[in-house]
Amino acid sequence: MQPKRPLRFIVSGGGTGGHIFPAIAIADELRRLRPDAEFLFVGAKGKMEMEKVPAAGYRIEGLWISGLQRRLTLDNLSFPVKVLSSLFRSQQILREFRPDAVIGTGGYAGGPVLYAAAKQGIPTLIQEPNAFAGLANKWLGSKVDKICVAFPGMSKFFPSQKLVITGNPVREQLLERARQMEADGSNTVLLMGGSGGARSLNEAMAASTDRIAARPDVRWVWQCGKNYLDAFHECETARLPNVTITAFLDKMDEAYAQATVVIGRAGSTTIAEIEYLGKPAILVPSPWVAEDHQTRNAEALTERNAAVLVADSEVNEKLVPTALELIDDPQRRQALGGAAQEQAKPGAVKRIADEVLQLIITHPEKSDIHAAV
Known part of the structure; x- marks a missing residue:
């Protein structure tokens, strides 16, 4: 059996409080379950997560990324450049931090870092909070390992074998x-x-x-x-x-x-x-x-x-x-x-944290840290 070492998690959630606070809640629960774990948040430069996440006690890296506007604007011309830049930076972050799992709760930065992590074979999980899935999460659904949802019937958006109904994480x-x-x-x-x-x-x-x-x-x-x-x-x-x-x-x-x-x-x-x-x-x-x-x-x-x-x-x-x-x-x-x-689902944040840990345990490339889990 390999020596135990602290687990490392990358968490991405930003743009609005509806993405940021669930991300912080999941990190808090993982830290409660694994007090020696290391965390790194990934957000979008200039967005509120760059302020709220450090205030909650976590380190954060910012990507140069924004959403694609639904109407024709000059900002959309820079969108492909931002995506490529964010993918490149995400790959750098993954190499430097070497996470055992990457978790996303929505927001612009989640797409590049989760996509890059999935391509590298790192265990990945997204949390979809709404009854109608967002575009980014629908796109990521075929690439990540697990999808935690709050509502039944989400198989119309995601592969059913990846779904688990956990409820939405709150700051319990x-x-x-x-x-x-x-x-x-x-x-x-x-x-x-x-x-x-x-x-x-x-x-x-x-x-x-x-x-x-x-x-x-x-x-x-x-x-x-x-x-x-x-x-x-x-x-x-x-x-x-x-x-x-x-x-x-x-x-x-x-x-x-x-x-x-x-x-x-x-x-x-x-x-x-x-x-x-x-x-x-x-x-x-x-x-x-x-x-x-x-x-x-x-x-x-x-x-x-x-x-x-x-x-x-x-x-x-x-x-x-x-x-x-x-x-x-x-x-x-x-x-x-x-x-x-x-209608409440208390304990949702623990169920999500347990799913993250289970992903690491069962991941074929993570056998070296099973003792740590």
């Missing part, structure tokens, strides 16, 4: 802290626009000054996103004494603990965290995402009366009144939260 330590915190007793609406922000949600808040002012007993925590803070932080709604506006929520556990009602997009991470906590929620699917996958995500809850759906086109008229109706209806809030919690 953070959410458990939120559970243990005591709310201050106030009625609080937590509006989350995502890491970049959601223009329509912000505009709905700005258009609802009178409605929000008329209910001083209801506190609003308005996460507008870094892209919109300058545009909205001086609007009349933001200056109300019962409204707190912020670009990003650094203490997410406290925000969740205080929330009586949660408003957000229907991204997979938001939904998984709402389910885990059993929070009554209003979901506003983004109309701008590929294949309208957020609507499909939301319908997985609304069909079970586990959330309220408000169309993006109707937020100005319906969003704030719907939130106030829920504040005034504790029985409905309890029903929504209970139904949401029934």
Whole structure:
């Protein structure tokens, strides 16, 4: 038997919090299971992962990569060069770091590094969080070894023999802290626009000054996103004494603990965290995402009366009144939260980490580190 040595993992997830935080959650769980393991994240230069990953305690390398625009733009002319550059750099990173497995949760950088790893015979795993698979993951599906998903019926996108239903990874330590915190007793609406922000949600808040002012007993925590803070932080709604506006929520556990009602997009991470906590929620699917996958995500809850759906086109008229109706209806809030919690898949992050370790154990070229696993 060969001597034991620390396992090495490359993790790639970026562009949005919905890719970054699941990636960090998986790394945290692998570090819990293998405290001596070594980690390297790979992200896209200039994207938020270059800030959030180091803040979580991990080293990150940035690739010169961006997405292909769906419309004809000058940026698309550089796309082939960026892909070739990122593939070359990914191969360098793999040679230098020598990972035992490479894990992807979505984002521009995942394509090159996972493709290069698969070509080199390194165990690879991707996590697809949505009910409708993204283009990059669909392309990688035929090349990687394992695909972890949250919804049944994903064999229409991926080879069925590679699929395992694990649920979506969430920051369980953070959410458990939120559970243990005591709310201050106030009625609080937590509006989350995502890491970049959601223009329509912000505009709905700005258009609802009178409605929000008329209910001083209801506190609003308005996460507008870094892209919109300058545009909205001086609007009349933001200056109300019962409204707190912020670009990003650094203490997410406290925000969740205080929330009586949660408003957000229907991204997979938001939904998984709402389910885990059993929070009554209003979901506003983004109309701008590929294949309208957020609507499909939301319908997985609304069909079970586990959330309220408000169309993006109707937020100005319906969003704030719907939130106030829920504040005034504790029985409905309890029903929504209970139904949401029934959909939760706690332990998803451990199931994914176990799949990664199992890949290493069973990989024919990794017999030299079986003792370490």
